[in-house]
Amino acid sequence: MTGVGAWIRYGDPLLPDQLAFAARHYRVAILQPWEVDAAEELKRLRPDMTVLCYKCLSSTRSYEPGPIFTSGVSSLEAEAEEDGAWFATRLDGTRIEWERYPGHWQMQVWNPGYRRRWVDNVVGELRDSPFDGVMADNDVFDDYYGLRLPVPGAADPAGLRQALGDLVHAAGTALNAAGKILVPNIAEARREPGRWTAHAAFGGGFEEVWLGYDPVHLFDPVTAEAQLPQAAGPGLSILRVPTDGNDRHPNFTYGLSAFWIFGEGRGAYSATAHDDYSRTQYAPELDWQLGAPRTAPQGGNHAWWREFEGGFAAVNFNRDGRRRRRVPVPAGLVDGEGRPAPSSVVLQPQRGVLFRRPDA
The missing domain is CATH 3.20.20.70 (Aldolase class I)
Incomplete structure (x- = not known):
């Protein structure tokens, strides 16, 4: 696919x-x-x-x-x-x-x-x-x-x-x-x-x-x-x-x-x-095939994240440099290089991140 x-x-x-x-x-x-x-x-x-x-x-x-x-x-x-x-x-x-x-x-x-x-x-x-x-x-x-x-x-x-x-x-x-x-x-x-x-x-x-x-x-x-x-x-x-x-x-x-x-x-x-x-x-x-969502969009204050059957995505729409957002990351995911994802990630303003399950 x-x-x-x-x-x-x-x-x-x-x-x-x-x-x-x-x-x-x-x-x-x-x-x-x-x-x-x-x-x-x-x-x-x-x-x-x-x-x-x-x-x-x-x-x-x-x-x-x-x-x-x-x-x-x-x-x-x-x-x-x-x-x-x-x-x-x-x-x-x-x-x-x-x-x-x-x-x-x-x-x-x-x-x-x-x-x-x-x-x-x-x-x-x-x-x-x-x-x-x-x-x-x-x-x-x-x-x-x-x-x-x-x-x-x-x-x-x-x-x-x-x-x-x-x-x-x-x-x-x-x-x-x-x-x-x-x-x-x-x-x-x-x-x-x-x-x-x-x-x-x-x-x-x-x-x-x-x-x-x-x-x-x-x-x-x-x-x-x-x-x-x-x-x-x-x-x-x-x-x-x-x-x-x-x-x-x-x-x-x-x-x-x-x-x-x-x-x-x-x-x-x-x-x-x-x-x-x-x-x-x-x-x-x-x-990447993140698959069906496991949750609705989570978050607030212009930072959002969502877990999927095959991975996870998060985004920070804030543009003020002081408005970084710490987002929890589900266990068992990897980044684009195949390295284990951290338990949380600090999103800079106007940035996003994706992680996937190793078999996705």
Whole structure:
């Protein structure tokens, strides 16, 4: 049985042996939509793996040659529709290219015609494909790309969110009817009660900034704990914690511990640097099978731990250096090197730890 890893991989072209490695170590893979042969091979090697294709809800990319695109509506198709009427524009009529992402053009997600075409295109493309569904990127909460609202058709971020919610609902309903799932990249769901549950209702949700924005700026304990219900679904929860790209960065086990304590090992987990989606990120702890929980989450004051049939996890969400927490550790466990675990461990702020049973 493989572990709980998510292979978030939609950057550079595939390298030799990556598919075999992924089949051995990951539960979920996200590929580029044209990597159909790779998806088919992963499903052959691991029929139980969930393999998703990347699609963007909010933009089209003018640099992509096709014939398969990361967008639901390609740039050429959008140009041909009513003389480019589906491109979002500023108040002066100029199109909106995303800041920091050249060649990404904001689309009128509030336009019903655009939404219908997005759904029709994506469902038609996936209906007979080996992909299990779609990871729909840029289900945004706020203006992250320099739209500088208001623009014609979108007065504020709330209107943008509503339009994307309508698109997610329509796409999820249609994909489910075709036997596929939809897993949106649901930005900042913690800021709107019910947002995660509603947008993840069609197969799951992806949280790209779980527990922090970057390796240094992790969330305060109240903010971190507001995200914890996302680990429990609905559907497939894919949770990514930020690191500096080093797979032994302490954030790797910090997030993985919380993933187990509050998600019981369901879903899939990854820890990467910003936009570092071309590698096979991995730490041996991803393969650990902690099994069914023996207890509910224990603790308080932003430090939590939980015992499982196959191991133990603990996490300290406090970020004040004076708020270390001593946590009792059950007997009979070992660390990643196979050494006996101590009877207790002092968790530094924003750190986590996992131990396993020797036979797990």
